[in-house]
């Protein structure tokens with residue numbers, strides 16, 4: 001399976017607007033809001049439609065995906081949905097948007113004109129299939145921000161999980177991660193000491209502890225803020241920070 005990171009930032013993007021920190025002002029690192037493009041047996045599948053969808057489309061996407069999967073409806077994950085609606089309409093391309101019922105309903109509250117559109121089909125489910133791929137949405141805690149869904153993709157005994165927004169998972173949620181070969185997990189900061197009730201996404205340090213437990217073969221960190229600490233640390237060989245435009249191959 002081929003996957004391309006279209007966006008790898010937290011909700012604010014990197015550089016942050018008006019931020020005077022060294023990382024944001026030297027202009028070396030640019031990250032757009034998180035989104036992942038998958039190629040599953042010839043189908044182009046987009047996970048989340050970030051507010052930067054338009055620039056990601058011009059930069060890498062180049063074509064309308066066949067299927068859309070949505071993790072949750074926070075602005076940084078669906079802010080570009082209006083652009084997608086228009087793009088499908090004007091190009092007469094039907095796309096299927098799949099997510100659990102509660103997520104689709106909330107998406108339609110935010111974009112009420114989407115439902116009647118001829119070129120957009122909504123699929124309210126936690127279990128989906130694209131070619132030979134089984135796709136499962138499982139609910140994960142998103143701390144002070146409520147909940148999100150993680151997306152598990154499996155085929156032929158291999159599994160990958162995309163989990164950009166999660167924090168403090170319960171044992172029952174962790175069960176979905178055991179046996180995962182490839183994990184893409186959001187970590188907004190390298191380390192975070194702020195009060196637990198204010199937090200909403202794992203830190204890299206916490207995610208590495210999680211990785212010790214679930215032992216995936218390969219891990220990528222995404223949903224990254226401007227935190228300069230990311231640059232100051234080396235990661236073990238089987239872990240990496242994702243960057244916009246990075247394409248990875250997963251042996252499935």
Ligand SMILES: [Zn+2]
Pocket residue numbers: 010011074076077164165223
């Ligand atoms: Zn997010």
Ligand SMILES: [Zn+2]
Pocket residue numbers: 072074142145148165
């Ligand atoms: Zn979120």
